[in-house]
Amino acid sequence: MTWRPSARIVRPGGCATAQLRGMALQPLLAWPDSNINGGADYSVDFSGLLTSGETIQAFAFDTGGVGTQAWTYLSGTTATAWLSWEQAGTISVAVCALGSSGATYQIGVSITVSATPALIAASPPPAPGADISAVNNATMTAWLASLPTTAPLNGGWWNNANIPTYEEPKS
Known part of the structure; x- marks a missing residue:
């Protein structure tokens, strides 16, 4: 079975109706709220920004020092990072992707982190695709x-x- 990102996936690309009218309207991109010491996998699906046939060659997540990144994973056009949160407030995470055409795509995703610590501190699972076999x-x-x-x-x-x-x- 292949690992797939969770439901915390945002899809930038703007409002289709606004694009037809010539406006560059970008809806607010936000992941579900979390808590200090909370964490999960967070994803951005770049398919709405890439040109036809373009793929993602590289990507990066920047939490601005308020979160810790355990691992990253690329699944098709979806870039994923496992992040845990160390500071409360409304945070903007910058996510950048390099397309196969040479174009770069950067978006900001908001998340609100509560000052109330998570009841159970988040512990990242093994990275997707990592050899977790204990059989030896x-x-x-x-x-x-x-x-x-x-x-x-x-x-x-x-x-x-x-x-x-x-x-x-x-x-």
């Missing part, structure tokens, strides 16, 4: 040693002469 010789040996050496009556894993075997539960 040592862990497999330890797991095999922890298994019973006879088939369980109610089903489950067992150590069959150092071959992990799964027994279906009997009905």
Whole structure:
């Protein structure tokens, strides 16, 4: 399964009706409110700004020193960063992308961070695409040693002469 950004995705590109009338109206881009010590993955989908067939070559998030970035990830035209917040207030995060045409796109996204600390401090998950596999010789040996050496009556894993075997539960 491929990791996908959460629902905290903003999509710059302006109001379609205003663009038809020749106005350059850009709606306010904002992520949902958070708390000090809170954090999550925050994304910007640049598809509304890129030209046809253009891709993102590089991108950057700048929290202005009020947030900490754990990792970044690019999924198609969506740039994502895992951010945690260290200061309260209304914050503008600058997000910049370099398109394959050589054009740069920079937008500002607002977020309001409450002075009330998060009940549980945010801890970033492993970065998407990172090798989080804990299966190696040592862990497999330890797991095999922890298994019973006879088939369980109610089903489950067992150590069959150092071959992990799964027994279906009997009905």
